[in-house]
Amino acid sequence: MNNLVLEAHKLTVAIGGKMICRELEMTIRPGECWGVLGQNGVGKTTLLRTLAGLHKPQAGMVSLNGAALAAHARRNLAQHLGVLLQSESGEFWGNVQEYVLLGRFPHRASLFGYSVQDETLAQQALAQMELEGLSQRPFNTLSGGERQRAAIAQALTQRAQCYLLDEPLQHLDLRHQAQTMQVFSRLKEQGCALMMVLHDTLWAQRCCDHVLMLFADGHALHGPAQELLTRVHLEALYQCPLRELSVEGERWFVAGV
């Protein structure tokens, strides 16, 4: 589908005097799915925003296909790079369908509205997130989980080749968690690159082939998910004792007391 490569070169990110990562080197290739794990407040969101070009790094750079993010026009960037934010600061006054349709904004050919194809893509995304019944509801009357699904549908409508997803599973019930992860797995099979902040190690294990761990002292660890998702690494990461269970061949980690 594509050969989009998102790279971090000697990336040093800090926010409000707090160091998040030092000289991070990593490459996200097509068809890879990365999970970002770490304690609350460790800087997962800020790192993701830096990779999306929404936060300026202290040093180093993020590049897309070899060219720095800043060298790409914002619109051009948005055609390839989709971002799911953890929280949205604005208010949207329209209905759910109009909200999802905004995902086509970077691809819009005409200044005067969206094409039939744009609307079809929005409909498909609404169906994928089981939102067809809510498409005419005002967006600000949705519940937290419905809002989250609408935000994911908007990102899907964007048809990006690389997605940076900040806590895509927040507010979702179990069924929609599974369904959403299935949608992402399908994107990955189609050659999409994904990076998502997760708190559930099980989903990281099932869906991610790579993991990036951000530690509270500002160092980062990344590599294949199978190698890093072990009790030793996770106990060091979350600084709490964990119990390991094995259910039908899957490893579950639960916080011990």
Next chain:
Amino acid sequence: MLCTVPLSLGFGLMNGSLPLAPIEVWHALLGNNDDTATTVLWELRLPRVLAAFVCGGLLTLSGVLLQALLRNPLADPYILGISGGAAVGALAAMLLGAGLAATQLSSFTGASLAIVTVFGLGFRHGERNIYRLLLTGVVLSAGCGALISLLLTLAQGDEVKGMLFWLMGDLSHAQGLPFAWFVLLAVGLCATVFSGGLDVLAGGLDKAAALGVAVGLWQAGLYFAAAVLTVTALQLGGSIGFVGLMIPHAIRLIGVSAHRWLIPLSALLGGSFLVLADTLARTLWSPLQFPVGVFTALLGVPVLLWLLSRRS
């Protein structure tokens, strides 16, 4: 909804100290004969109605743009201190006994200074915090309020009346009508063309940037456009409140929120609303003429309250 435009214009043209029947208005507009009605209509009433319409359109459009800029449906030119700066400028000139032209120039300067201050201070520490911008505007408005009180205290009896009328909004000395219409049409057209970006921007800065909007450029452009609209409206009719806040809000409550429709509808309905308010203000207790600003508030508050209560 659009039929409110001809209805309000007709209402404005018919009523006044010399009431005209619809047919008389029609004949006078065609200019067939040379009677009093024609003179009154062309010399007095038509300019007044057109001034009210354009002034309402300007204020409403300015409100829509500021609401998209601040992502808050309750933002308007008054909250951001633009009209406060203009009022201080105008009153200071009146106090010094300046003529009309000098007063207008001075009010423009005051508004521009307020814009530069809010824009400069509000965005200096980082573009992400919209509340800093809002608060800068609120603080500046409060400061301007104090300066206005001071100027009113210093003024003599006759001057006070003129100043009060300016503060409350007065369309009887409207000047620069063609320019105001040009501003309304030009900015309205531009805003409609770029309305897709406004929809995205209203959803938040990060979101807009992630969807490919050059946020900094858009913010500066919007602020500038809103400022030009407000200053033009202020020069035409003094401080007239409530229009920029109420009309866009009312249109959103009836279910239109895409800026493609919101912008033209706001301009048209805002214009009609002010024509209506101005006509009532000058006819209800004729020969006394009330400041139109009082009427926009008296009409606006109940309507807004009704819309809000209906919603919840």
